[in-house]
Amino acid sequence: MVLELQKPRPVWQIMFSTHHTDVGLMYLITSVTFLFMGGALALIIRAELFLPGSQIIADSMTFNRIFTVHGTTLIFLFLLPFASAVGNYFVPIMVRYKDMAYPKLNAIAFWMIPPAAALIWLGFADFTWYATPPYSIISAPGPAADMWIFGLKILGVSSVLGAINFIVTILKCKHPDMSMGQVPLLAWSFLTSSLIVLVAIPTFAAALLMLLTDRLGVSGFFNPAMGGDPIAYQHLFWFTFHPEVYVLVIPAIGMMYEIIPRFSRKPIFSHSSGIFAFVLLSMVSFSSWAHHMYATGMSFTEKTVFMIGTLAAVPASAMHVFNFVATMWNGRIKFATPMMWAVGGIALFFSAGAGGVVNSAMPLDFQTHDSYWVVGHFHLFVMGTIAFGSIGFLYYMFPYITGRMYNEKMGQVHFILAFIGTVMVFFTQHVLGLYGMPRRVFDYPPFPEWIAMNQIATTGAMIIGVSMVIFLINMIHSSGKGKPSDLNDPFNLGGKYYWPYEAKNPHH
Amino acid sequence: MNQENQTIYRTSSARTGKMLAIVLGICIVGGVIFFSMWDYWTSYQAPVVAKMAGETEHAVKPGVVTGKHIESNLKFIESPDFKTFAFNALPGEEGNNPEFKVKSGDEVTFSVKNNGKSFHAFGIVADPENVNNVLWKSAIAAPTNPIKPGQGGSVTFIAGAPGTYYYVCTVPGHALQGMKGSFIVE
Numbered sequence: 001m002v003l004e005l006q007k008p009r010p011v012w013q014i015m016f017s018t019h020h021t022d023v024g025l026m027y028l029i030t031s032v033t034f035l036f037m038g039g040a041l042a043l044i045i046r047a048e049l050f051l052p053g054s055q056i057i058a059d060s061m062t063f064n065r066i067f068t069v070h071g072t073t074l075i076f077l078f079l080l081p082f083a084s085a086v087g088n089y090f091v092p093i094m095v096r097y098k099d100m101a102y103p104k105l106n107a108i109a110f111w112m113i114p115p116a117a118a119l120i121w122l123g124f125a126d127f128t129w130y131a132t133p134p135y136s137i138i139s140a141p142g143p144a145a146d147m148w149i150f151g152l153k154i155l156g157v158s159s160v161l162g163a164i165n166f167i168v169t170i171l172k173c174k175h176p177d178m179s180m181g182q183v184p185l186l187a188w189s190f191l192t193s194s195l196i197v198l199v200a201i202p203t204f205a206a207a208l209l210m211l212l213t214d215r216l217g218v219s220g221f222f223n224p225a226m227g228g229d230p231i232a233y234q235h236l237f238w239f240t241f242h243p244e245v246y247v248l249v250i251p252a253i254g255m256m257y258e259i260i261p262r263f264s265r266k267p268i269f270s271h272s273s274g275i276f277a278f279v280l281l282s283m284v285s286f287s288s289w290a291h292h293m294y295a296t297g298m299s300f301t302e303k304t305v306f307m308i309g310t311l312a313a314v315p316a317s318a319m320h321v322f323n324f325v326a327t328m329w330n331g332r333i334k335f336a337t338p339m340m341w342a343v344g345g346i347a348l349f350f351s352a353g354a355g356g357v358v359n360s361a362m363p364l365d366f367q368t369h370d371s372y373w374v375v376g377h378f379h380l381f382v383m384g385t386i387a388f389g390s391i392g393f394l395y396y397m398f399p400y401i402t403g404r405m406y407n408e409k410m411g412q413v414h415f416i417l418a419f420i421g422t423v424m425v426f427f428t429q430h431v432l433g434l435y436g437m438p439r440r441v442f443d444y445p446p447f448p449e450w451i452a453m454n455q456i457a458t459t460g461a462m463i464i465g466v467s468m469v470i471f472l473i474n475m476i477h478s479s480g481k482g483k484p485s486d487l488n489d490p491f492n493l494g495g496k497y498y499w500p501y502e503a504k505n506p507h508h
Numbered sequence: 509m510n511q512e513n514q515t516i517y518r519t520s521s522a523r524t525g526k527m528l529a530i531v532l533g534i535c536i537v538g539g540v541i542f543f544s545m546w547d548y549w550t551s552y553q554a555p556v557v558a559k560m561a562g563e564t565e566h567a568v569k570p571g572v573v574t575g576k577h578i579e580s581n582l583k584f585i586e587s588p589d590f591k592t593f594a595f596n597a598l599p600g601e602e603g604n605n606p607e608f609k610v611k612s613g614d615e616v617t618f619s620v621k622n623n624g625k626s627f628h629a630f631g632i633v634a635d636p637e638n639v640n641n642v643l644w645k646s647a648i649a650a651p652t653n654p655i656k657p658g659q660g661g662s663v664t665f666i667a668g669a670p671g672t673y674y675y676v677c678t679v680p681g682h683a684l685q686g687m688k689g690s691f692i693v694e
Contacts, residue, residue: 008517011526033531061550122542123549138557141550217556225560225640403518476528480521487516 018103023110024088025401030113031081032394032475035387037121038073039468041066046425046461049454052446063442064126065144071129072148075248076155077117079382082390083251084109084162087190089397090258091166094187095174100165109165112158116151123147128440130237133222133230137214149212156205163194163201185274189254192282193247199286200247204240207233234293242289246281246313249381252389253278253320256342259396260324263339264331265493269323277319284312294362295369303362310360317353321346336491337411341392344419348384352377355430370440373433380426391418391471398475399490404482410474417467424460428453560641574613580606584655584677584687586624593624593677593687605689608675610667612693618675619662620648620655627654628687630663631678634671636688639678644668651679667693 014022045067048057057063088106092099100106123144127136136145170191174183183191211233213219220226222233261268268274287309294303324346333339355377359365368374398406432453437444444450486492582595597603610616620630629649631642648661655661670693677687 011523011530029527029531033535037535065550118538121538122545124542124546126550137554138560140554142552142554144549145554147549215554215556217554217559223556223560225638401519403516476524479519480524484516484518 016107018099018107020088020092020100020103020106023100023103023106024085026110027081027085027088027113028394028401030110030117031078031085034073034077034081034117036468036472038070038078039465041070041073043461043465045070046458048442049444050458051454052444052451054443057442060442061126064128064440065124067440068126068128068148069120069124072120072152073117074382075129075244076152077113077120079248079386079390080155080159081110081113082394083190083193083248086186086251086255086390086393086397087162087166089401091169091187091190092173094184095170096178097169097173097175101168101173102165105161106165109158109161112154112161116154116158119147119151119154123151131211132237133211133214133228133233134224136211137223138225140215142215146212146215149208149215153205153208156201156208159197160201163197166190166194167198181272181275185257185268185271185278186251186254188275188278189250189257192278193250196243196247196250196282196285200240200243203236207236207240210236231293231296234296235290238289238292239286242292243285245378245381246285248386250278250281252345252386255389255393255396256324256345259338259342259392260327262396262493263334263336263342263491264328265334266327266331269326269329273319274323277316277323280316280319281313284309284316287312288360291360291365294365307360307362311357314353314357317349321350334491334493337406337408337415338392338396338491340412340415341388341395344415345385345388345392348380348388348422351427352380352384355380368433370438371433372429372437372439375439376426376429376433379429380422384422384426388418388422398478399485400487402479402482403485403487404478404480405485405490406478406482407474410470414467414471414474417463417470421460421462421464421467424463425457428457428460432457574611574615576611576614577617578608578610578614579617579619580608582606582618582620582630582675583623584620584628586626590626591685593682593685595675595687595689599686605686607690607692609692609694612667612670614667615664616646616667617662617664618646618648619660621660622655622657625657627656627679628682629654629678630661630675632665632673632675632691633678634673636674636676636683639676639680639683642678643673646675647678654679667691670694 014025017023044056045063048055048063057066088100123146125131125140125144125148127140127145127148131140131145131148170183170187174180210219210221214221214223214228220228222228222230224230257268257274288306290298290302290306291310294306324342328343335343355373359368359373359377395406395411398404432450433439435447435449435453437450437453444454584593584595585598586593587598592598595605599605608616618630620628622628629651630647631639632646633639633641633643635641644665644667646663646665648663649655673691673693674683674688675691676683676689
């Protein structure tokens, strides 16, 4: 299963190819590049917050611009393209088809990302990744804000095209001998998350157009001075972006479903409960968007509905966690780097989920709304769960892509430092939120508790930064000079892998 | 994929180097554009800001100032039950909310006096239901800092583009209760 090199070709042939592994490689390189760029911005933010007052950033607008692009980059230019990279590599192989269903559409979906990224990065808008009106309409300076709107529009189209491709590939192009129940869970995760994308994204696409016409002054959908309603934007935004959280987390769980049985040397405990939980998660993802908006003056009935809708995600998530634990139970586990990332990701998934359950209770939500609790909570999800699953899977794919083995020691050091750093940053931020520190601030009053906790968080962030440098060196060095991997068993797990998609199609 | 009868191609240092060179090249070119134009991208306000301030539709056209000067006095008054507000006289009486007709470019001075018991403020607007967008810097006081009972003030401004406008009390609700009159620019 060499994914990159069927035969040596010039680099430009890989860049402009429509073959699924080549497009996957382009997605992968792009997304990892943006991981480092967005991560660098995070370090600047944390360094600024190490002490109260202005240290390295001159003014609050620059700070706003930095954290806006930090969020936009890591969500839309790292996590989503990374999931697409994994899907491109693995989905056609798993459903035993020669390529994606629409190879050219696949390449188009990828090539929409660079112009969108250029718009987002050159403009460096300042209205946070929510672009909440009325600020985004009447105060956010252009052309940065308009560039961000166009960039996100392009990325939305790219996501929808990618989603169509995955759905058609899985449903229509899978091998006729394979029933849907036999489709591996990683492919199932792409099917369900792609369905969410198809339903959720158009709402935000419409909201973006309304935002643009509001900025031009020809409409007043969200402009209170023209009779519009800013809360309507929040509904449209969160109708897309609460499900979007699941679009990110479902493929990450799918990746863990790939890693954990391999390294436990056991089949998945329950394949069907995994499928069931994916489908359930994709449905309940649409029942909780307004829990981001408890503080906007909704009626008690509405809040109750969304509170229950939020809690409905718990059983499906718990099914995944139980499935992972039961798979590892009594397995001969090999704690190689991918397995460490997957297990760490499950632990942090559980922590983030526990915080989310507490937070979905409205009384506590009023305390934590717009405080650092929220920052800690969602970062624990996107970093602790989704990025951990993704990075683990990158290590897992590495020998298959390059034909070379990464440095195992450096991978483990990377994991340990990143895990410690993540806990230091995001657990601390939960407590910081309970101490009342608001999010999106550039300066804060010198309360000793706030300073202490901000310094713990910043130290943690720097530890993650160091681990990421180790990661970068490992990837670059090992892809050129790493020792050749045995492609039948790169991780020395011995025996036969459990390859569900090769059950009727063994090494041919 | 049996390794015995298939050649395995592995990534070489040269290919990794090429890939890094491409990525770094894009980042460097992008970085130069990024830092050289850092301030440009946040240099202008959305068009809606100017529209909301009325600067585009109702603006004074340069070079049309007529030199003519018009002065007028207005009094804020209220009915005893505070249900009806008006200028100069209550509705139905002589002199209620007088209509003004001026030429575009005329210099207009309004002197107002608060003869009522509540707070008021003055301004000329295009839409009497939206009293926030006072045109041509014609405001006397503001809802946040209004004219108190017994006090007054005056303002001089140049009438802008032709159209039908309204002089109103800019305190929210007062214009709807009757404190508005036509101000026609020809």
